[in-house]
Amino acid sequence: MNPVDIALVLVVASMATAAYRILTGPTRADQGAATDVVFFGFVGVVALLGMRLGAELVVDLVLACTLLGFVTALSLARLIAGGKR
Amino acid sequence: MTLPIAIGVLVTGAVYLILQRDMVRIILGFVLLGHSVNLLLLSAGGTFRRGRPLLETAPAEEAADPLPQAFVLTAIVITFSITIYMFTLAAASEDDDTEEAS
């Protein structure tokens, strides 16, 4: 088994863990934070997939993913705080 | 086989959500439905050729059908536009409940 595959499995498993937190909470803050993890996981998955498939162009995708994570994190924080800035 | 299954799963979830009473659920259902149709469009181009239609970096012989990709790009934007608007409608009242009080 390719070591990158192991890494992929690890990241995907982490995302599943986070998904569990999203569903169970208990607080909205927990859900928000866990959601963030899922989006961070995207970065990892895309990067690892790029390594696995030998697709150099995923670098752009990774950049987009990180941006995704950043914006999402801030939005979720706003949501948790009920819109409070 | 895999792509059809994925499309089927997406559509199932989408339809279930679309039939709910909360506007946000309906919108999320439509987001899923949009994904499924986009995948269907790509599937329509054939999934046996999966090369990138970027002719500087990849040979044209392996490139996937670029036309559905262009279609999907257009469709994504349109769905996104309407999604924004639907969220506006969901926000434009106290609750996003679409059920009438009887």
Place this chain on the structure above:
Amino acid sequence: MSTFLEVLGVVCAVAGALVFAVGTFGLLRLRDFYARLHGINMASGLGTALVLFGLLLQFPSWENALKVVLALLVQLATAAVGGNALARAGYLAGSRASPATRHDALGEAAGNGADGPGAT
């Protein structure tokens, strides 16, 4: 050379994934929201950064370096700023700190030490 970089890249990536997994595992293990947030921060900061670094080592070029550095910057900003934003939001929303919390300076500063979310 390239093989060495590649191997190093894979090592980095796997290490990153490991850190990521450990941090996320904290979501299940840790007692309160703030503690879980530390786990997440570890995953998003160190974990993801290692993976990205691995990616760069896999495809080393100036253009990629530029992008990956930008991505790393964004990712670290996310980990730090996002961590801060989430922590504050959680605090504002009244996430309870675990009873083990020793002291809540934030609540004291507000003059309502007994009521703040961090109060024991």
Place this chain on the structure above:
Amino acid sequence: MNAALPLLVAVPILGAALLTVLEGPRWLRRALLLTIGAGALAAGTCLVQLTRNGQVYAHDLGLWRDGVAIPFVVDAFSALMVTTTALLILVCSVFAVATGEADRRLFSPLVLVLSAGVYGALLTGDLFNLFVFVEVLLVPSYGLLTIAGTLRGVRGGRTYVTVSLLTSTTFLAGVALVYGVAGTVQLGELAGAAQESPLVASGMGVVLLALCVKAAVVPVHGWLTRSYTAPSPAVTALFSGLHTKVAIYAVYRLYAVVFDGDSSLLWVGVLVFSVTMLVGVLGAVGEKSTRSILVFHMISQIGYILLGVALFTELGLMAGIFYLVHNMVVKASLFLSTGAAEHTYGTGELDRLGGLARREPLLALAFLGAALSLAGLPPFSGFVAKLVLITAAFEDGRWMAAAVAVVVSLITLMSMLKIWDGVFWSKDPEDGEDHGPASGSEGAGAPGTVTAGAPAKPGVRPAVVLPALVLTAVSLGFGLGSQVLLDLSAQAAAHLVDTSTYVEAVTSR
């Protein structure tokens, strides 16, 4: 000439962009809106002149090879539709200007984009491009629907947006299936494909199903009855003439070109459209406000129009196209005349209006003429439309459909008389009373009222009546001088029965 076709899309979009930022002066904004509307009408008239003898003009956008470029095509059918839609857009714009609605900041740009979408959808010869233009006409409609800003508008808007999006998605799925099987979405290349391949037929079936939902065919008509009662009269009039009608146009075009009029499936259409006629008209009779009666009527009339394509004989198609044009004009006239009353007196409820025949003779004339036309009475266009359509049904041996059409026309008259008696003849329920909004009866679900602060006996201003009057006059003109429209419809039908001219124009260039 051919290359100028896309201007019908480009100019309104440019105008919309300009009107979005142009804050004033008001006359300039109004003039811009009306000028572009009039320009499109003039262009449409020119196209009709050019195509009336059977010519088809096509233009490959960007001058790429056929099958690669998106073709813009105009034949008698599309030219006729462009002209009629342009007329409606212009007239409704005049109405909106007269009622002051056009001065809402984003009203004019939205109407212009809507018109661009309509022209694009009518002219394009590409299935995917059709999807895009349908969206271009739908999305501004969402805004126009809720721009009046009532809760009812938002609720109606939710139904409208969700159903439209579902339908568009279904349409797109159909396009995907067609591309998946046939490898092209260009109409010329798809000519007759559905008759040759059941797979293409199935894919196109999904497309047609989506179009039928957009056309509000029973049993997928409910959305129309809910959403078209919400917006302002001008907007409803505009929608009634454009949206469902573009879908109907597409059904005609696609069935003719891609299915080549395959007769084995027509019975389904005859059945469904007969039910549509009946359900729509019964629903109309049951309603209690002008707008909801008219909206249910639309459904019934859609059944009539689509019956033409379900017959798919030369006479049937001609009748259907004639009916289509007639209905667009008359329906808009009805919405505008009752809308004028609604705008001025603040309600469309039958039992809260009355006695307008004496007070508003011009309005009464505009309404009555259009109402009689809708019911298919001579000497209005509706009579010719009904006559030719039902004759075509008889000729084709569709006895039941013809019988239904006859009976439905009587119930149509019944519902029109309900409005007439309620609004124009019956005693004014508020005679001598204060003309403010009635207390209590105005629930959250009732259409918005605009009477607050209105003078006691306002009276409809002539400029507000004029649009409806013009359209009724057009209907009378198409009745007395029906030959013009019959010839055009016949030419349009000829290209649907024998699509070779159309297909050649699209493909060989």
Place this chain on the structure above:
Amino acid sequence: MTSFLRRGAGILWFPFFYGFQVVTSSARLGWDILTPGSASTPAFVEVPLRCRTDLEITAVANMVSLTAGTVTVAVRKDPPTLWVHGMYAKDDQGLRDHVHTMEDRLLGVTRAGGAPARRPVPGKGGAR
């Protein structure tokens, strides 16, 4: 000249210093997560800073957040203060010292003169 050199060395050394901080703190947290039970003594601690600019405050706050086991919860600009949640804050002063060490290193990079020697204490940095 020596200050210039010292600053140069500080800049060069800084990533390694901070990297070490991140790795060790992560290891500690990771160990805590992976082993049963918990050795944590969490607390919200007020940390007055010597930073002046927004950039400096931001940098310190982010460094705190990026180190596993500590996260900045709230910020005040005048006087510059952070409220930090620490997982392993046995006593407040220990956590403050930890932050101030990082602040020293950072100010050593950003300022010609490095960080002021006197580390502020909560409540004595001046009223709001």
Place this chain on the structure above:
Amino acid sequence: MLLLLVVVLAVVTLAAPAVDRVLGRETGWPVAAVLALLTGLVLARGRQVLVEGQVLEAALPWMPAIGVGLHLRMDGLAWLFCVIVLGAGALVLVYSARYLPPGRQGGFYFLMGAFTLAMTGLVLADDIVLLYVFWELTTICSFALIGLPGPKAGRPAVRTFLLTTAGGLALLTAVMLLWVRTGTTRLSEILADTSWTQDPGFAVAVASLVVLAVLTKSAQFPFHYWLPDAMVASTPVSAYLHAAAMVKAGVYLAMRFSPAFGDLAVWNAALICFGLATAVIGAVFALQKDDLKELVAYSTISQLGFLVAVVGVGTPLALIAAAVHVLAHSLFKSALFMAVGILDHQAGAKEVSELSGLRRAMPVTTALSALAALSMAGVPPLLGFVSKEKLFEAFLEAPGPAWAGPVAGTVAVVAASLTFAYAFRFVYPVFTGRGPRTPGRDAPEEAPRLFLAAPVIASAGGLALGLAVPLLNPVAGAAASDAAHAGTEAHLALWHGLTPSLGMSVASLLLGAFLAWRTASGAVLAGRRLFPVQGTTVFERLYSGVTTAGERIGDLTRTDTPTRHLAAPIVLVVLLAVAVFTADLDYGVRPESVSHPQDWVLVALFTAAVAAAVLTRSRLAALALVGVAGFGTALWFLLLGALDLALTQLLVEILTVVIAVLVLRRLPREFHRVPRARRAVFAAVAVATGTAAGLGAYVFTGRRELSSVAEYFLSNAPEETGGTNVVNTILVDYRPMDTLGELTVLSVAGLIVTATLHSAGILGKWSTRLSVSMASPAWEADDNTVIMRTVTRWLLPLLVLWSVYLLLRGHSAPGGGFIAGLVGGAGFALVYLTAPSDSVTRIRLSYLATIASGVTVAVGAGLLGYVDGSFLRPLHTGLPVPWGEVHVTTALVFDAGIYLTVVGVLLTALNQLGLERPDRRFGEGADARERGRDASSSGGTP
């Protein structure tokens, strides 16, 4: 001449309202004069038409495309009716000029003119479509005339209209059937070549439809009720309606179609039975009435019963009788109605019980009423006597079994005696007796001469024509010839010798006298219900039945909940899928290599995310999980070689989440609870649809080679467009119209978000009550956002640079205007999210202007294409730069337009949705007015 007739009438009709502006009610004079002139014109052609047997014809094209023309034809039958229509019209209009109150009467004269035109057209039409047109025009005119008096007349007018239109539709159906069968619309041709009657089923169907039309139009049982109902109309209208127009149209139609149906048993039986039944019933009702106008109205029903029945007999003699009686009826009926009007006007009442002894005060009225009534009663030497005798004679010839004739004759005699009785009732109690007893006036006076002129002429005409009845021989003969039997000659006379019909006349008079004696007081029948139900009641029941059915049908869709509206199309899609998949089609072979192992990971990811998204009740969780599905979609795109799509998908995902969050914060945390049963139904529908979609994807896709157009793109894009990112070249070079449309959609989304929020107003509130004191350091937004603001300030330039890079390289690598715009938009999203307050976030750039400029740039780039011959055709040029030459294309300009638009829309969405209350300054005028309404409507909503 025929065209002249029609044209003059049309001109009169159109001119009437204008003349009325000057003359008021006196307009009746000029109009009547024209009608009289036209009557004279027709009479002048009498010799030509009646004696010489010429047929006048005229034609104008109308709808040549379907072979329908404005064909007019005047034969003997048409001549007779034409004279009646025009002559009676002239009389009624003369009468109107005095009867109507002074002042503007434009509507009345217009409608009367149109009515005359319609009737004239009807009798002259030689095209069945044209016939129907005029037939319906009479209906419309009578509707408007009946409703003219005011609100109370509305309902009767509607009832009349609907019933007669129903009959009209029967006629229309017959017309269409005949047209389809014979291939022509020429009435004379259809009637001349009656080969179509050889198909018994068809003939019976058409005949039944025509009978239906006749019965409704002529107010025959059981449709008779509309005529008395229409009494609410003014007296001149009634006079014309009963004497010459409308009801006579039915008789005309029956006579016109006699040649075709004369031998059809259904035709004979139906007309005779319904006609005679109506004759008796109408007479009984007439006898019962106290109101003279009602009495006369029922008398019309009865008399038309005679006419319809006799046309049904169909023999030459019968048709002669019909022709003469039509004329006689016109004269006495118009006179009687006008007399009622005079009584009402002069004596203030029109009830038998209210009037008495008027003969002294109103001698002329008395005389003319008596003459008309006696004619109606069939007393010699009036014309009514002649026609009645002809009727009796004809009924004895009734076709069918041997007893038919005697029975019909007997019934006719009974009806005639009843006629005598009610005619007597009209005259005797009113004009004789102990002097005036009138409630309305103290001393009733005779009406002015001009008022009396018309009825006098009409009733005197009955006397004159009775005395000189042989004069009518050519008329009746010609009419009967044209109605059925060519070469029929009439022999009309007051004295035919001792014939059975004379006996019947005597019998009817004696019986009538007896009945008159018994019923003169009116007490015998008054107030009795002769029928269990009234026609109007039946009508109203039917009407409300249809209305209720309609309400039920409306209820099916009467909901603003999208669920039901959405379920219907979904179910239809499933049904379509079932139909397709059960049809056993040949799907072709699907290649083996289409699935890759890693695909399965994505399938698993999808399934988990979708299942969780469906099940969770937390809004936030659902949003996050749908986001995961979106990410999964992006990965699919990546796996399928669509890098641009993956990038776009991810960026769209970001912005969707941001916007969703802006909305979610206003809403409750959890979705509504859904009952288990409902969940099960939804799940069933969902699974069915999902299965259909999956099967559809499996069956319809991936089974063919690369499409030819795809081959074309892949092999030609670089040379033709200078771009190597084929997807991008499709977007901006090959199919930019799609992209322009997409761009328009996006920008409009920006506009409508603004418009909707500004007119509806977000009623948002915090959904979370924060438990932290505002004194806490964590509360202060300005201080606490310093970190993110600082970071964003540093990051933003990098993002903008990256986005410009993506824009510029789009043609040959992943990127392009849309992706670049999304990246820029994400940057602005950051600016928005990190700002310390809403007011600060409002980025000072005018976002609507940004959108508009983007669209303008894109369209402008498209218009540049006209330089090379086509809208949106990309132009290429080399731009010299220090290091060589850079390839520049208008496609890039187009892409830049997209970039601007996307940025503008994202700015709009973020700022508009982010605000607590939208910026009210935005719209002036109409919006300002709306505000008051918003407040009230939102205030009234629970």
